[in-house]
Amino acid sequence: MPHAAPAELPASITRRARAGRTAMQARRGASSGRDANPLHVPYITRGIPTHDLLSDEALDGIIATADRILAEIGIEFREDPETVRLFQQAGGKARDLGDDRWNLTFEPGLIRGLLATAPAEFTQHARNPARSVRIGGRSMVFAPAYGSPFVMDLDKGRRYGTIEDFRNLVKLAQSSPWLHHSGGTICEPTDVPVNKRHLDMVHAHIRYSDRAFLGSITAPERAEDSIEMCRILFGADFVDRNCVIMGNFNSTSPLVWDGVSTRGIRAYAAANQGSIHLPFLLGGAVSPLTMPGAIAQCLAESMVGCALTQLVRPGAPAILGSFLSSMSLRTGSPTFGTPEPALGSLVMGQIARRLNMPLRCAGNFSTSKLPDAQAMTQSMMSMMSAVNCGANFILHSAGFLDGLLSMSYEKMMLDMDLCGALHAWLRGLEVNEDTLAFEALAEKGPGEHLFGCAHTLRHYQTAYWDSALDDNDTHETWSEAGGVDAMTRANRAWKETLATYEAPPLDPAIDGALCDFIARRKAAMPDAWY
């Protein structure tokens, strides 16, 4: 029996495809000196419309509910009287709950009004100016996953992350053209004392990446250290005038902002640095199970965090955050990459545009324990909603597995490759006489293939996203080459990437000053593991 083509795919196409590549390859050889990949950009400027889910009326309902939550239920603040004072001064009504806790309510629209001075868009500067990113508007920035205590790879399985893993993961991110930002706690370096690891983390971002990054938020003094290291890197004046570092702050949902977060937010804002204000909403546990309610709560909590920045320093960059997740109703386990939170992301995009605020939203989420089919189905559900909602900053763009408990070396490679595809997706389609290609069909007419036509030769190098990790060979070729799956290819790819990694140049005087600062700070305090 001959090697049959599927009923829908004439065998002649496959045969002709293989013949046709000769002409293309010959031409490719002749033009090796051409420009770099046009998809390589320091950040994406979205070229496609957003996918808007709700009517204006439905959005009104959600925003009104957020206002009502703030006016009638209020937000609880803990262990930060200065933040309470700032909000009282701005019109909030405080009720002292004792134990360093206050409930504040805000009349409808008050908090939204405070956001008027927050920038709709801003630049976060990288130490390599060509890598600075724009955050807001039609811009989109991909950053690796954040905050996992474990790392995993196919060779060694799951174990606690170390500073060596941290550095490896920063190097992998830096090596990919498809991320734009070095992220923050790319994994927890659990072999470094808790009160000192932020110094090594920020140093790793500066040394092994030339992209923008996030600083520490686990204690106000660690936030200050992170910003101080940027002053060494960029100069104090530059830092006072420009955003060079950001902190990613979580509310304590439902409806609480604790003092560690609010004091950290105040530290970043006072230094004119950026901050992300992220409720981590697990539906049914810390937020309503129904998405409209979860979104209203998210909005209430996140707007309050953003508003605090403006009370500290009007004009400081602030990012609205959304992390909507769900729960397995059979087992009570948190779930990620499910459709309902993905729909919620579309709504958050609409609301952020209404508020004229930059949005951090979703990412390549998964609960899978391996970089397998489940991992990418869930990731795609979540990530496509992030890019289609027009999110501006997508933390967790690469590496996320195990419900965020583990950072996977292989998933990181797979996700970064996907991020490349999303560059092509977000570019969209240009419709003009050239792309309408009447000439391509007219050149030879019905029944004749288009391999050699002028239009094809002009476009074949840039027409399609071509994954570096996917296998598109015939089954025979794939099988002869060992018949490996995508996670095995990803395993090989991260090892090859680390083996050939070269650090971007860094002024030795600056690195010396950073090392001195770190040594001084480490010497000034005993190790602490909490």
Next chain:
Amino acid sequence: MPHAAPAELPASITRRARAGRTAMQARRGASSGRDANPLHVPYITRGIPTHDLLSDEALDGIIATADRILAEIGIEFREDPETVRLFQQAGGKARDLGDDRWNLTFEPGLIRGLLATAPAEFTQHARNPARSVRIGGRSMVFAPAYGSPFVMDLDKGRRYGTIEDFRNLVKLAQSSPWLHHSGGTICEPTDVPVNKRHLDMVHAHIRYSDRAFLGSITAPERAEDSIEMCRILFGADFVDRNCVIMGNFNSTSPLVWDGVSTRGIRAYAAANQGSIHLPFLLGGAVSPLTMPGAIAQCLAESMVGCALTQLVRPGAPAILGSFLSSMSLRTGSPTFGTPEPALGSLVMGQIARRLNMPLRCAGNFSTSKLPDAQAMTQSMMSMMSAVNCGANFILHSAGFLDGLLSMSYEKMMLDMDLCGALHAWLRGLEVNEDTLAFEALAEKGPGEHLFGCAHTLRHYQTAYWDSALDDNDTHETWSEAGGVDAMTRANRAWKETLATYEAPPLDPAIDGALCDFIARRKAAMPDAWY
């Protein structure tokens, strides 16, 4: 070191989630007699807006290019003078090319005008009336993949498909609530002679499924046999008045319709049955590399196929088809699940709505040889564009691997599970006082979890899509249970499904009549293998 939660996910959430399930599970036990899953539907009625990519002006440009292709380059027809006569009679200008070949040109708008009598929506009846599907408008129908010569599973690897595989795959499809249609050539049953396999295929769809299905298109007499079997099943009068079977026809791109297809199209249309008109466009091979040009060509070819049905029998159901694919520019291999064709799907959705025609578009495409991370990344890129463009009939919703050369048992299970998630996605979000859930947060206030609140107990059974295949357990539980990946779970799932499969009831008299017909037809011709 304690089992740490990620920085973004407070450990307390996970602990509380596990405590909270007790209350939910107790309640679930008390309501076991409740209604079936509200997501179980005979077909989807899209509850979310489409994701529209292009401006009206850009769409005008594409439609005008399709018109120009038809007017200035024309379509070549082969070996079917009756079709040429019908188009000439309708205003087409024919040029005899010799060898039973004709070039026909159509003045701009002529072909589109012929589509005016085609129904914007129609019902394809299933033998179980509760399974009949609506095609067009806001309806969406998922059908399994179509046309692979090979099948594969993890135990036996890749081999040619057999009639046993065909039956197994029909049974798997029938067993899933997330498909709506039994499809057609779910794999090629290569152990049955080519000129007789359509009889066994149609019989398998009737016997092992109670859903609607597709008939043969590989020869006009096989199309007639398929329709005749439906007359036995539904009665001749019913068939003449209603769509009960459809044929899926490919043009021979670029810009050719051959006589096997056009005579088949005429057979289905004459019997008032449906037909899909599908250009299989591999960019750079049989269509321009640039998507706007490929879409214009797709439109020209597909509209001509649809128009033919209306010349044969005005009002016969016809479906516009789009299968846009790409090519690896490094190797010349066809690629599937890339972003550019996915963008093209969004445009095809817009155009189909302009033309007021039902659309078949995309599916769970992949070139991977295994149901792995690559398979689902590519599938999701393609499938999300199909559902978000508002396609009405999505063939290839489950099982597609290996660039459509292989139907995978495991991929079929994974894709069907994904189709379940897409039911939740396409339902969208309802915004009302109940879903805005102010009461849920007000009940206990800031800092208190929502497990026990009335709103949670009212919604927890239906709030979230809960995959039957995904693993959402802790790493420890997953690991203790064997630590298997998604494809291994899918392998177990298809075996369990086949082991517990029960055929839907079928009147023995009807099955007897079908068996007689098949025996008569098989006896009437010698085996042929082409």
